Amino acid sequence: MSEKIYACLLRLFPSHFREAYGDQAPQLFRDRARDEKGFFPRVRLWLDLLADLAISLPRQYRYVRPAFAGAVAPQRLEGTPAFFVLTDESPGSGALIFGCALSMMALSLFSILLVHAGSHRPPSASSYQRAYASDSRPFASGHASEQAPGDAQDAIRNASRVKPYETKSNDSQPKVLLPLGSSRFPDAWPPQMQDVAERKRLMNAVIDNLKKHYVDREVARKTADALLAHEKNGDDDKVADGGAFASLLTQQIRDASHDMHLEVVYSQEPLPDLLPESTAADFARYRKVMERDNCTFKKVEILPHNIGYLKLNAFPDPRVCRATATAAMASLNRADAIIFDLRDNRGGYSSMVSLIAAYLFDHPEYMYDPQESPTPHSWTLSPVAGNKLADKPAFVLTSASTNSAAEQFCYDLKMLKRVTLVGETTRGSAHAGVFHRIDDHFGMGIPEVLPVNPFSNTDWEGTGVEPDVKVDAAQALETAQKLAEGRLQKK
Amino acid sequence: MPKRKLDPLPSAAFQILLALAGEDLHGYGIMRQVAEQTESRMRLGPGTLYSSIQTLLEAKLIEELDQREDAKLGQERRRYYRLTSTGRKMARSEAQRLADLLRVARARKILRGEYV
Numbered sequence: 001m002s003e004k005i006y007a008c009l010l011r012l013f014p015s016h017f018r019e020a021y022g023d024q025a026p027q028l029f030r031d032r033a034r035d036e037k038g039f040f041p042r043v044r045l046w047l048d049l050l051a052d053l054a055i056s057l058p059r060q061y062r063y064v065r066p067a068f069a070g071a072v073a074p075q076r077l078e079g080t081p082a083f084f085v086l087t088d089e090s091p092g093s094g095a096l097i098f099g100c101a102l103s104m105m106a107l108s109l110f111s112i113l114l115v116h117a118g119s120h121r122p123p124s125a126s127s128y129q130r131a132y133a134s135d136s137r138p139f140a141s142g143h144a145s146e147q148a149p150g151d152a153q154d155a156i157r158n159a160s161r162v163k164p165y166e167t168k169s170n171d172s173q174p175k176v177l178l179p180l181g182s183s184r185f186p187d188a189w190p191p192q193m194q195d196v197a198e199r200k201r202l203m204n205a206v207i208d209n210l211k212k213h214y215v216d217r218e219v220a221r222k223t224a225d226a227l228l229a230h231e232k233n234g235d236d237d238k239v240a241d242g243g244a245f246a247s248l249l250t251q252q253i254r255d256a257s258h259d260m261h262l263e264v265v266y267s268q269e270p271l272p273d274l275l276p277e278s279t280a281a282d283f284a285r286y287r288k289v290m291e292r293d294n295c296t297f298k299k300v301e302i303l304p305h306n307i308g309y310l311k312l313n314a315f316p317d318p319r320v321c322r323a324t325a326t327a328a329m330a331s332l333n334r335a336d337a338i339i340f341d342l343r344d345n346r347g348g349y350s351s352m353v354s355l356i357a358a359y360l361f362d363h364p365e366y367m368y369d370p371q372e373s374p375t376p377h378s379w380t381l382s383p384v385a386g387n388k389l390a391d392k393p394a395f396v397l398t399s400a401s402t403n404s405a406a407e408q409f410c411y412d413l414k415m416l417k418r419v420t421l422v423g424e425t426t427r428g429s430a431h432a433g434v435f436h437r438i439d440d441h442f443g444m445g446i447p448e449v450l451p452v453n454p455f456s457n458t459d460w461e462g463t464g465v466e467p468d469v470k471v472d473a474a475q476a477l478e479t480a481q482k483l484a485e486g487r488l489q490k491k
Numbered sequence: 492m493p494k495r496k497l498d499p500l501p502s503a504a505f506q507i508l509l510a511l512a513g514e515d516l517h518g519y520g521i522m523r524q525v526a527e528q529t530e531s532r533m534r535l536g537p538g539t540l541y542s543s544i545q546t547l548l549e550a551k552l553i554e555e556l557d558q559r560e561d562a563k564l565g566q567e568r569r570r571y572y573r574l575t576s577t578g579r580k581m582a583r584s585e586a587q588r589l590a591d592l593l594r595v596a597r598a599r600k601i602l603r604g605e606y607v
């Protein structure tokens with residue numbers, strides 16, 4: 001009787017165990033039962049068996065026979081679906097019939113859904129692109145405007161820095177702002193600025209803002225005096241429209257202050273009273289766009305001669321993209337040289353500039369940021385644990401579109417003599433100033449912090465960053481590859 | 492689902508290797524030998540015993556011999572198991588590890604005695 005009970009319990013074990021030891025286990029039970037007679041030994045025997053079942057049953061069901069494990073492993077490595085065989089037994093006929101019926105039902109349901117879904121129009125590609133363009137607009141307008149809300153301080157700072165309009169020109173001249181999407185000038189363009197009283201009103205507002213907000217009060221006073229002197233000399237009398245007046249004032253301000261970050265801007269459309277503050281919804285949208293776009297890490301690959309290549313189209317917020325950035329850099333860790341392709345990079349966060357630059361040094365390096373006074377965060381967090389790129393040749397590809405934070409990356413690493421810039425002179429936008437609204441059409445950008453530039457008295461504002469090797473952007477990658485190969489051969 | 496591993500060597504597997512160090516044994520013989528060498532603290536049930544044997548066989552630490560009778564237990568034919576040279580090395584290295592551990596325990600005055 002006892003043996004029959006044990007034989008029933010043995011059926012709880014998986015089939016591969018029963019096949020291998022289905023004869024020996026009852027034999028062992030019989031041996032013990034024969035040798036352990038009497039009430040207490042028999043109770044102990046059953047307690048032992050129950051404890052043994054509790055311990056060994058889960059182990060047996062977790063266990064995979066090596067033959068199956070070996071067969072599955074290579075498939076998993078290749079990324080193809082893998083199937084685990086849980087039992088050696090072939091399925092019963094009932095299970096096969098049930099499986100067939102279920103498959104037929106699933107196929108029928110899928111067909112019905114396919115026909116039903118056919119009556120709905122899918123979203124068009126063009127609408128998707130429009131939505132995406134709208135979501136990614138902050139990148140086009142530069143460094144500060146990309147700040148997404150994460151903390152109150154950022155939101156307050158950015159509210160005033162946001163420039164909701166794209167610039168018409170990208171040269172070193174003062175900017176005339178046009179609303180996004182405007183394709184032609186209205187009939188009233190350009191507005192007349194021949195009214196002396198109107199010019200005076202604007203100039204006084206500019207002077208007030210300078211004295212109130214500019215980081216160096218003494219320079220602000222001297223600049224204000226220069227503006228008044230120009231007015232007295234009649235230098236402003238010839239301007240005819242708002243755009244020209246903004247340009248003239250900017251030129252006069254920069255001549256007097258020698259600060260290329262100061263500018264007066266004119267907008268054809270009325271400027272909003274309060275520039276919109278970033279919200280949690282904006283940040284969620286930003287996160288969604290970044291996740292969809294792989295945080296703008298467009299290509300991460302190893303080129304011939306073990307040259308690492310990273311094409312990055314923005315410097316995204318590390319709060320969203322730190323993991324993507326570290327993974328990208330880790331995948332290039334064993335490269336013998338590295339090429340950063342910033343030809344389509346429109347800027348982003350200086351914190352991401354520091355994060356990526358950290359891989360190029362084995363000690364902390366100061367990264368000049370035109371938007372910030374030095375803080376402990378101004379130094380890269382080098383050395384990065386496990387990083388092997390700190391002493392490898394590095395190249396950065398540039399174009400005339402390389403903008404803002406991407407220019408910071410180029411400028412700082414060029415000044416530190418850590419990279420070779422290959423391509424075209426960059427766009428020349430430091431976006432260092434905080435935007436102040438003067439009236440419906442005029443505003444000005446005024447730096448409110450005192451960044452420390454250890455390399456030079458000027459940065460890339462208005463001039464761009466000059467490449468070390470000047471070639472067309474289209475040829476930059478090929479050129480950099482040749483340079484890298486040459487550098488590696490010399491080693 | 493993970494494959495069963497012998498690193499670290501489970502206590503039951505080590506006891507089976509020790510039981511087979513003296514002579515070739517069948518399953519019940521191993522169980523009795525283990526109970527004897529552990530003063531009945533470890534009585535291997537069929538599930539634990541044969542799953543451990545299965546693992547040790549796959550790792551080639553023991554090998555299965557031809558079936559034969561055990562005169563003391565009747566005429567039933569039984570599968571016997573033998574320790575391989577790899578199994579002996581593994582048992583020795585595990586014993587050495589435990590001896591090292593014991594020395595540390597003595598040095599920390601957790602255990603008295605000087606025979607190890």
